Amino acid sequence: MKLKVIVTLCALITVTRQARQHDKCVCELSNTGKAFPHDKLSTVEDNASKCTNNITPQKTLELESLLLGLERRLPRLLEDVSMLEKEDDGDLYAVLSLQVVENELTEIKQLIDRLNGTTLGHQQLTTETNKQLEDLRAEMVQLETYDTTQVVKGHQDNHRLRKDLDQCRNTLFPTIQPTQRPHGYCPHGQFRNITTPRVYTAGEYAGSYKYGAWGRDPKPEAGKESWYWRVMLTSGDKHSNYVRLYSSLSALIVGVAKPGSVMIHSSNPTTNTIQGPNVVLYGGALYYNCYNKPDVCRFNLTTTTVTTLELPRGTRFNSKGNFCHLDECYPYTDLDLATDESGVWVIYTTSQDFGNLVLSKLEEGDPPTLGQTWRTSVYKQGVTNTFMACGVLYVTRYVNKDTEEIFYSFDTATGAERFNVGIFIKKMTPNIYSLNYSPVDKILHAYGDAYMVTYKVLFS
Template identity: 30%
Template sequence: MIDTLYFLALLSSAMAWGRLGLLSEGSVRNGTGGGSGDRCTCDAFLPSSTFPIKDLVVVEQTAVEISHKLELEMGKLEDYEIKLTAYEEIIEIIELIELSVQIEQMEKNPDAYNDADKVEIKIEIKQAEALIKELHLSIKGSTTVFESLRIQITVMVQTLTRLELTYDKNLVLVTRREYIKVQLQLEECERRHQELFNPNIGSCAHTGIIKVSKPVVSQLNANLNAGYKYGGWGKDSKPVPDRESMYWYSGYSSASIVDIRLYTNYKNLLLRNHFQHHNLHSSWYGTGNNFIFRDNTLYYQINNPFGLAKLNFTTGKYESKVIPRASSRFSYTNSPNQNFDFAADESGLWVTYANEESAGRMVIAKINELSFGVEEEWQTSVYKPGVSNAFMVCGVLYAVKTVDIKTEEIFYKYDTKTKQESSVSVPFERFQDKYSNLDFNPTDQKLYMYNDGYYVNYNLWFNYTAKATVEPPVLLS
C-alpha cells in the first residue's frame, strides 16, 4: 500500500510537468510478487531528461536579488539628482576661476581682506570639495553595481535560453517575465545614470571614443534559434514621431535578408511581441548583414543587380542604386557578402565599401537620403578583408578587428572632416565567438551587435572637449 501511494504521488508530480511518458499499457501494472503476499507492485518509465527545477529556482532567486539591488540604486540616483543640483548652485556661486583670481589678489594685497573674507572663501571651497568627492564615490559605486548586475543577468539569459530550447516553454514563462522585469529595471536605471552623468547624447564636441563597456546581453533572437547567426537588431537612428522607443530585428540562417520584425519598445522586444512583421518580396531580398533601420526605412545590400537598396515602410516604396566602382570581392572577415556596410550617425547616412582601384581598401561614401545618391567619397588606407566590422560616429569611421576569441579592438579611425586617419586601441569584449552586425546609434550613443544569434549592446565613453558634461573642476588646495 505504501508503494502504491508513493507511485501515485510520483505520477501526479510527473504529470504536472507533462514529462512522464507511459510506453504502453503494460508500463504500469498491478500484480503479486513472489513472497510479497497482497503487496501491489508498480513500474514507471520516466523520461531520461527531467525538468531542471533547481536551475529555474536559481534564476528566480537571482531575479529577486537583482530587483532589490536595482531599487536601491534607483533611490541613490534620485539622491544624486538633488546633489547635482546643489553642486550646480555651488559652482554658480563660486565661479572657481574668479575665486582663483581673488585668492591671488589676497596674496598680493593681504591687507585689503580681513579674516572673515578668507574664512568664507575656505568654507566655500571645502563644501565644493566634499560634495564632489561624495559624487565621485557614488558614481563609482553605482558603476560597480551595474557591472555586477550585468554579469548576473547574462547568466540568467543563458539559463533561460537553454531551458526554453530544451523544455516546454510554458514551464519557464513565469520566470522569463521576472527576468524581463529585472532587465527593464536595469535598462531604466542605466538610462537615468547616463542622463545624469553623460548628458552629451547628440554632441560631437569630443575627440573620439576612449572606452567601450562590457557587453549587455538582452537574449536570443525572436526566432529562438541559435542557428540564426546572421542578422541585426537595434533602434531606428532617426525615428519618426511616436516611434522613438521602437526596436527592430532581422535574422536568418544564412547571410540573407528576407524579413524584419518591429517592436514598440524594449519590453516587447524581450517578450518577442512584434507589432509588425514584414516579409520582403522575393525580388527585394537582400544579402549581407550590414543593414540599418533609419527614418522607418530599411537600407541594405542587394546582389541582383549588385548595389544598394532602400525600402520605406511608411510609403511602401522600394528603390535601388548601383555604385559602378564597388566590388563584390571584398567582405569583412566575419561573414560573406558584407560588401556594402550602411551606417548612421549624428550627421546622416553613410555606406562603406571597397573597390578594385583601391586594392580592397575601404571607401567612405556620404548618402543623400532623399535622392539616394552619393554626395561625397573619401579613400582610406585600411584593408577591408582585415576588418571584422566598422561604424560611423560624428563623421568619423571606426574600424574594428578581432584580437582573440573573446576580444575585439577599435584599431583605426578616419575623420571625413579633416581627412586625417590614425591608429587607436580601444579593446572590448564579445559575448559569443562571431558577430555579423555592429552599428552605432546616435539616439542613445550605443553600439548594437548581433552576436551569434544574441542581441548585444555596448555603452560608449568619449573624450569630450567641451564643458557639456557634469565634470568637477580641479580645486585649489
C-alpha cells in the same frame, strides 16, 4: 743718446727672462656651500613617476562607465516595471516580463557592488596619493635650499608673470566665439571607450539565425521613438526578405514582435531583397545591400516600396570584398551600412582602390544619392567590422574569441587616420557580424552567432 736706448733694451730682456721662469699658475677654489644631493633628487623623480602611474585616466573612466551604466539601467528598470503592471495578463507574458525585471535587478546589484568596490579602492588610492604628495612637497622644499643662485625662483617668477600677462591680454582682447559649429563638431565630445556588455539576449529565436542585425532608428517617426528592429538572414544565412519590429527593448528580449514583420517581397531571395547582415534603419527606411547587385537598396517601411542607388564602377559584391580575419571571412559583407548623428553611410571597396576601405555619405531622398566619398589606407579583408560616430569611421579587427579591437579611425572632417585607437570590445560570442551605432542613446548594437548585445559608448 744711443747709449741710453741700449741700456733700456737690456733691462727689458732681463725682466722677460725672469718672468718665463714660472712654468705653472695654480688657483685654489673652495666651495663653502653644501654638496647637492643628486641621489635624493633621483629618488624624488622616481616617486613622482610612481605617483603619476597610479593616477591614470583609466581609473576615472572605469568609475565613469559604472555610473553611466547605472544611470541608464535605473530608468530602464522603471519603464519595464511599469510595462509589466500595464500588460500583465497573468499568463506566460507576465512570467517572461517578470524574468526580465529580475535579470535587470541582478545586473543593477552587480553594478552597485562593482561601484562600491571601485569607490573604496579610489578612496584608499586618494589617501595614499595625498601622503605621497605631502612627502614630495617637503622634499622639494628642502631641495630648493640648494638653489643659492635662485635659478628656480627666477623660473617660477617668470612663469607667474607670463600667466598674469596672458590674463591681461584675454581681458583686453577677448576671443570671439564662433557663431556656427565647426565642421566635424561632435556634441558628445571625443570617443574614449565602450563599456562591458549591457544587454545580451537571443530574443524570440534562441539559437537560430546566426547572421543578422538589429538596433534603433536614429530618426524615428512620431510615436515610434521606443521601437527596435531586427533583420535575420533566413535563406542560407545570406538573404532575407523582411524586417521585424518591436515596440520596446523588453518586447524584443521576450520575443513579442508588435507590430511584427514588414515584408519586402514574398520570395527570398529575389530582386531588391536583403543580401548580407550589414543593415540599418534610418528615417523609417531600411538601407541594405541589394540582392545580387553592388547597389544600396532603400526600403520604405510605410509605403513598402524599394528604390536603389548604384555605387561606383568596380564596387565589389557577392562576397568578393568581405570582412575577414585569419580563420574565416564573413559571407556577403561587401557593403556595410552605418548611421550616426548626421545620417546614413556606406562602407565598401572597389577594384580600383585595391581592396582598401572606401567611405561614402548617403544623402537622404527617394531614391537616395551618393554624397562625398573618402578613401582610406586600411585593407577591407583585414578587418571584421565598421561603424560611424560623429562623422568618424571606426574599424574593428578580431583578436580572439573573447575580444575584438577598435584599432583604426578615419575622421571625415580632417582626413586624419589613426591605427592605434586601442579600444577593446568584450565579446559574448566568438563573432560579431554587424555593428550599429545609435546616436539616440549612444549605444553600440552588435549581432553575432544568433545573439544581440549592446555596449554604451563613452565620450569625454
